[in-house]
Amino acid sequence: MNKFEQLLRVNHIKVTPQRLRIVEELYGHVHMSIDELYQAIKKKFPTISLATIYKNINAMIEKGFILEVQIPNQKSKYELVKPSHSHVVCQTCGKVEDITLDLDTIAHKAANLTHYQIKEEALVLSGLCPACKAG
Ligand SMILES: [Zn+2]
Ligand SMILES: [Zn+2]
Missing domain, CATH: 3.30.1490.190 (Ferric-uptake regulator, C-terminal dimerisarion domain)
Structure with a gap:
């Protein structure tokens, strides 16, 4: 089990290859918009839809695992939850x-x-x- 899989499990989030990929991308890039995530995930899962990514992100936001960073005049970015900053x-x-x-x-x-x-x-x-x- 890699550390991302472990992270999902301790947060009681069902582990799927798509979710693992999202977490890996966010870990590597720190802040990503939904479009950036979509482009990155599509490389490995060409058939994934934007709606599926939204659904996965929202499920992880609900668990308090991912944070939506709202930025004035820009699309939201997403990040893994860290101490308040x-x-x-x-x-x-x-x-x-x-x-x-x-x-x-x-x-x-x-x-x-x-x-x-x-x-x-x-x-x-x-x-x-x-x-x-x-x-
Ligand atoms: Zn600049
Ligand atoms: Zn941040």
Whole structure:
């Protein structure tokens, strides 16, 4: 049993070759849109449909195993669930990177302003990545 199969099993997700492939791709690329995943998975499973990928992704989101990262003006990216973190996004090439920020002060302020109980602290910051800035 490889580590991806083990990951699925400990999260009580039924192991299928397609799901294993999705997890492997996300592990390798960190953040992928549904289209990027579709292109990657199709190489190994030429008959797989976009709907099947959506169905598998959603099943794994429900189990709390995959996270949908919603990005303004861009299609969502998907990633394997990790400790809470923020994202920087390039507005030109769409590259997404993880960043760990201390958001306690912001969360505290937000709670005071809105009277919400803040449970998750994550931000999406966007701009130009070093490559696009240079280009
Ligand atoms: Zn860029
Ligand atoms: Zn991330």
